[in-house]
Each structure stands twice: as structure tokens, then as C-alpha cells.
Amino acid sequence: MFGSATKFGLALVLAAGTAMTVAQAETRVTYKSAKAGSSYYQMGVEIAEALKKGTNGEIIATIEESQGSVQNVMEVRARGGDYVFTTPPALAEAARNGKGAFEGKGDPKFAEIRALFPIPSLTMHFVMAKSSGVEDFADMEGKTVLLGKGTFGATEGEKYLTLFGLEGKVKLADAELSNAVAALKNGQIDGFVTSGSWPAPNVVEAAASLPVNILSLTPDQVAETKRASINIPAGTYAGQESDILTTSLPVVAYTTTAMDEETAYQLTKTFWEQKAAMSDSAPWWKGVDKALMVNITGKLHPGAVRYYKEAGFELTEGQM
Structure with a gap:
């Protein structure tokens, strides 16, 4: 009896340990882009599939419906390091400067917005x-x-x-x-x-x-x-x-400095490495190439910068 109980307890401990290892290996992010049914929502679905495939399931993206780019930026104020969102660079800049749709709604967290990669314009x-x-x-x-x-x-x-x-x-x-x-x-x-x-x-x-x-x-x-x-x-x-x-x-995928460098690096690296495969199934990804990087007017996340330097992308001083 006692031996059986000991074996059962040991099995539970091993199972719990395995579950913790899996949980630690898996990184979850939230990707917020556009209204369900729109082309940009579908792009989010495709990015999530590419991240899962390209990282062997180590990065899992949950797609959230959005009412638009302004809302995506506004939510930076209440989100953490797992938040990825899309918006035109001009809106990200307006948020940082408290202008346009963000006049009178400024927040210190807007200064922490950092770019990852461009998506179809x-x-x-x-x-x-x-x-x-x-x-x-x-x-x-x-x-x-x-x-x-x-x-x-x-x-x-x-x-x-x-x-x-x-x-x-x-x-x-x-x-x-x-x-x-x-x-x-x-x-x-x-x-x-x-x-x-x-x-x-x-x-x-x-x-x-x-x-x-x-x-x-x-x-x-x-x-x-x-x-x-x-x-x-x-x-x-x-x-x-x-x-x-x-x-x-231009439209760009962003996060904030709350995201750790390794996650931002893996997100950026996997996106570019999976882009060719995405283009085969959805032609709009063919419109994304290195030439679109010039449209990113603000800073890139340090993890993204690390990837771009490794991959030989030319970056501006303002992006680093």
C-alpha cells in the first residue's frame, strides 16, 4: 500500500514538473489588429499560425478583435509585456506627442511604444x-x-x-x-x-x-x-x-518596452523567416519587404534591432 502511494505521489510530482517545463517554454502574446472579418484580422490569424509553426509552438498568439488603430494604441496604457498591436506609424507618433486623436489623453506609456515589423500597407x-x-x-x-x-x-x-x-x-x-x-x-x-x-x-x-x-x-x-x-x-x-x-x-506591428528582448527578437525573426511561406497562401504578404522599413519612423524594440542587425537590414539612427 505504502509503496503504491509513494509511486503515485512520485508520478504526480513528475507530471507537475513536466507541465511546469512546458509552461515555461511556451510564450503567449496577444495580437490586436482590426475588426473580425477584415483583411487585417485575417493577417493576424496568419501571423499567429506562422509564429506557432516557426517556433514549434513556443510562441502562441491569441488574436483579439479591435475597433481600430486608435483603440489599439490607447490600450497600451493598461497592457503588459505580452501586448502586440498594429497601427500606422503616424498614429504611434501622435500618441507619443499627445496630438490628434490623443490630444489631452497623453500617457507616459505611449513613450514606451516600440516597433517590431511592417505589415501590408x-x-x-x-x-x-x-x-x-x-x-x-x-x-x-x-x-x-x-x-x-x-x-x-x-x-x-x-x-x-x-x-x-x-x-x-x-x-x-x-x-x-x-x-x-x-x-x-x-x-x-x-x-x-x-x-x-x-x-x-x-x-x-x-x-x-x-x-x-x-x-x-x-x-x-x-x-x-x-x-x-x-x-x-x-x-x-x-x-x-x-x-x-x-x-x-504604412501599417506596423508594435509592442512596448515592457516586452522582454528575447520575445521581441523571436517575434521579429520568425515573422521574416515565415514571410515567404505566408506569401504562398496569401499574396498580400508579397507587398512586405525591406523597402517598407523606411516607413517606421519611431524606435524599434531592442529585440527587433538585434534581429535586423544579424540579418543585415539597414536601420536609421532614429530606429535604434
Whole structure:
């Protein structure tokens, strides 16, 4: 009896020890990005799968739904070292400086925000039916264009029409962006404006449904928008024979200095090492490369810096 009890107790101790070893080996992080069902939420799911695969289960990411980038930054105030979130670099900078959406809501923790790696940018697409004859912005005069409502693309598209002398000269369709491809096919509109990581699903659908021209901006026009420039390679969309120069809103994955260096290092290293595999299953990851690093305007986490130096990335003084 006594011997059996001793063996049973020893087994419990060994089992508990094994469980503690597993628990110690596993690092859990929370990844907060966007609304469920959005492309950026799906990217979060893909990153979580890549982290689990690339670290043999040593890093497990839990995906949290978000109501937007401002909320993601605001939550830095109450989160710990396991928090990873996405936001445009401009918003992270605004939080640090207590400006814009963060005016009067400053917090010392905003100064602790540190970047890890870039993710696909919100990329502007100006999609016109080839039958409309529109090949540049000047040709849009008198045409009917769908901008949509309440999105970054709608706001940005309206700004560009004003910048390029088309305010009041383009008929704006009163419809939701979700109806854009059907309206374009039916001839109800001449084109639509959308933003999203490329290749954008609605642009893929439009280009596969009818001949389209996706407008390219000139370098001067890009400079006028004060946005980051981005190049969409030829062949991204059906019938696209040339590269498209357009603008984008960079998006970056961040954490804070509360995260330990080793975890930040492993997160960054695994992301870049798994990016090729992610690109095979989700083409929007093809738009992420070393060139996007220039869009990170604030400091990188020391763990991320360690990886980038090992991998031969060129960093700016402001990023280190």
C-alpha cells in the first residue's frame, strides 16, 4: 500500500514538473489588429499560425478583435509585456506627442511604444473601366466615380480629387463600396476608389470581370499627397502590363518596452523567416519587404534591432 502511494505521489510530482517545463517554454502574446472579418484580422490569424509553426509552438498568439488603430494604441496604457498591436506609424507618433486623436489623453506609456515589423500597407487604387477612356487623373473629369463612405480610401480619394483639380468636376456615385464591381460591370459608374493591401480582392474581381485601367500617379502627385509611395508590380492584376505608382498608409506591428528582448527578437525573426511561406497562401504578404522599413519612423524594440542587425537590414539612427 505504502509503496503504491509513494509511486503515485512520485508520478504526480513528475507530471507537475513536466507541465511546469512546458509552461515555461511556451510564450503567449496577444495580437490586436482590426475588426473580425477584415483583411487585417485575417493577417493576424496568419501571423499567429506562422509564429506557432516557426517556433514549434513556443510562441502562441491569441488574436483579439479591435475597433481600430486608435483603440489599439490607447490600450497600451493598461497592457503588459505580452501586448502586440498594429497601427500606422503616424498614429504611434501622435500618441507619443499627445496630438490628434490623443490630444489631452497623453500617457507616459505611449513613450514606451516600440516597433517590431511592417505589415501590408493600406494602398490606394483608382480603378477605371477601360471603356471610360480614363488613363490619368485629368481624364476623370466628367466621369462617375464611386468613393464609398466612412473609409480611409473614401477620405483619401476625395482629398486627391481636390489636390489634382477635380473637385466638383467628377460625379460621385451615392452607393456603398461593396457594390463597386457590380456597378462597374453594369456601366453605372466609370470607376471606383478603394484602399487595401495589394492585391486588393475587389480590384482582383474587377480586373477579372472586365478590362480596367488602374491609374498610376506621377512622382510629383505622390509628393503632393504627402503619403508614402508604393509600387504595385506589373502582373498583379489581370491585364496590368506596367508597374503602378500609387500611395499608401504604412501599417506596423508594435509592442512596448515592457516586452522582454528575447520575445521581441523571436517575434521579429520568425515573422521574416515565415514571410515567404505566408506569401504562398496569401499574396498580400508579397507587398512586405525591406523597402517598407523606411516607413517606421519611431524606435524599434531592442529585440527587433538585434534581429535586423544579424540579418543585415539597414536601420536609421532614429530606429535604434
